[in-house]
Amino acid sequence: xxxxxxxxxxxxxxxxxxxxxxxxxxxxxxxxxxxxxxxxxxxxxxxxxxxxxxxxxxxxxxxxxxxxxxxxxxxxxxxxxxxxxxxxxxxxxxxxxxxxxxxxxxxxxxxxxxxxxxxxxxxxxxxxxxxxxxxxxxxxxxxxxxxxxxxxxxxxxxxxxxxxxxxxxxxxxxxxxxxxxxxxxxxxxxxxxxxxxxxxxxxxxxxxxxxxxxxxxxxxxxxxxxxxxxxxxxxxxxxxxxxxxxxxxxxxxxxxxxxxxxxxxxxxxxxxxxxxxxxxxxxxxxxxxxxxxxxxxxxxxxxxxxxxxxxxxxxxxxxxxxxxxxxxxxxxxxxxxxxxxxxxxxxxxxxxxxxxxxxxxxxxxxxxxxxxxxxxxxxxxxxxxxxxxxxxxxxx
Numbered sequence: 001x002x003x004x005x006x007x008x009x010x011x012x013x014x015x016x017x018x019x020x021x022x023x024x025x026x027x028x029x030x031x032x033x034x035x036x037x038x039x040x041x042x043x044x045x046x047x048x049x050x051x052x053x054x055x056x057x058x059x060x061x062x063x064x065x066x067x068x069x070x071x072x073x074x075x076x077x078x079x080x081x082x083x084x085x086x087x088x089x090x091x092x093x094x095x096x097x098x099x100x101x102x103x104x105x106x107x108x109x110x111x112x113x114x115x116x117x118x119x120x121x122x123x124x125x126x127x128x129x130x131x132x133x134x135x136x137x138x139x140x141x142x143x144x145x146x147x148x149x150x151x152x153x154x155x156x157x158x159x160x161x162x163x164x165x166x167x168x169x170x171x172x173x174x175x176x177x178x179x180x181x182x183x184x185x186x187x188x189x190x191x192x193x194x195x196x197x198x199x200x201x202x203x204x205x206x207x208x209x210x211x212x213x214x215x216x217x218x219x220x221x222x223x224x225x226x227x228x229x230x231x232x233x234x235x236x237x238x239x240x241x242x243x244x245x246x247x248x249x250x251x252x253x254x255x256x257x258x259x260x261x262x263x264x265x266x267x268x269x270x271x272x273x274x275x276x277x278x279x280x281x282x283x284x285x286x287x288x289x290x291x292x293x294x295x296x297x298x299x300x301x302x303x304x305x306x307x308x309x310x311x312x313x314x315x316x317x318x319x320x321x322x323x324x325x326x327x328x329x330x331x332x333x334x335x336x337x338x339x340x341x342x343x344x345x346x347x348x349x350x351x352x353x354x355x356x357x358x359x360x361x362x363x364x365x366x367x368x369x370x371x372x373x374x375x376x377x378x379x380x381x382x383x384x385x386x387x388x389x390x391x392x393x394x395x396x
Contacts, residue, residue, distance in 0.1 A: 006073035009048035016084035017136040019091040027166040049079040087136035093303040096141040102149040111264040120309040148175040160185035173215030181222045188225040199236030220251045232282035233272040240285040254288020280378035299341040299360040318364040348372030
């Protein structure tokens with residue numbers, strides 16, 4: 001039966017944001033839709049308590065929202081509170097919380113180095129995720145160390161319930177039993193898979209490959225989104241075709257491939273290092289849409305920051321030695337100290353014909369904020385600084 005004038009309600013997995021422009025974010029699909037001011041105001045009235053005739057939604061836009069599952073029509077009122085948080089400029093869209101430096105593995109490439117018994121207090125974690133949501137945040141990345149090694153993981157996990165952002169757990173998979181997965185308050189699990197068996201275990205140790213695969217399969221069985229993250233290194237360069245086939249067979253929605261810098265433990269294992277050209281060839285196999293880089297005309301990290309378990313706030317995990325401040329000050333105060341870097345100001349990129357398409361790559365891997373990233377130069381078919389190994393601090 002068709003309802004003559006139904007009540008309109010924004011889907012629970014959708015939320016409204018005032019970023020650089022008004023937006024609707026679908027955290028289930030991880031999709032961001034830009035809106036006009038008029039569309040934002042109309043959607044703010046879609047709270048389940050107003051009838052469709054009261055909203056002023058354009059027919060084409062309404063049909064699109066219904067087709068995408070962003071709106072639902074009800075025969076009875078079912079109100080939900082709606083707001084559109086206003087973000088700072090640039091907007092903080094992606095927050096990585098390293099909740100612990102404990103880890104159950106000793107991976108040969110870990111940039112954090114030796115595992116340590118340093119844990120983010122639960123109260124601080126709770127305050128940070130609330131403030132991130134209030135700032136209009138989109139994706140929360142829960143990392144470590146191994147996050148499930150946090151001695152108060154159940155309390156951390158409880159803070160994630162009903163949080164109006166996309167919650168992504170970054171894990172090595174070893175502690176992701178069926179029971180642990182059933183209890184998770186996350187939308188996505190990203191598991192590290194650094195090659196097929198030989199390549200993966202060259203970094204992570206004997207038996208690690210089977211445990212990562214089992215965790216990936218269990219993640220999909222629980223109905224959670226799965227993503228995979230791979231570090232290219234000397235022992236997996238011949239495995240990427242087959243690794244891509246494996247990623248798709250596991251049902252991974254995206255597969256990220258990154259290139260290492262010889263910092264942390266990788267500095268003690270230089271035999272695993274690769275050239276920029278080798279890194280670029282490996283990274284070309286990745287698929288999926290999650291991106292935490294720059295914006296138009298801007299260098300990387302425009303919308304991202306990291307908080308370490310000891311409370312330091314930095315533009316990313318590689319820059320903890322030059323923090324923006326401390327988490328106890330609040331995210332907004334620390335983020336206000338961020339100084340975005342325009343590609344036009346990067347000496348190594350400003351004359352490059354593909355700089356805007358490239359985005360400048362990783363500023364840390366470049367070795368100097370004003371230098372070119374040799375991996376991205378290779379990826380974009382531009383002359384790279386040289387073909388040497390990727391060395392400490394990103395220099396070559």
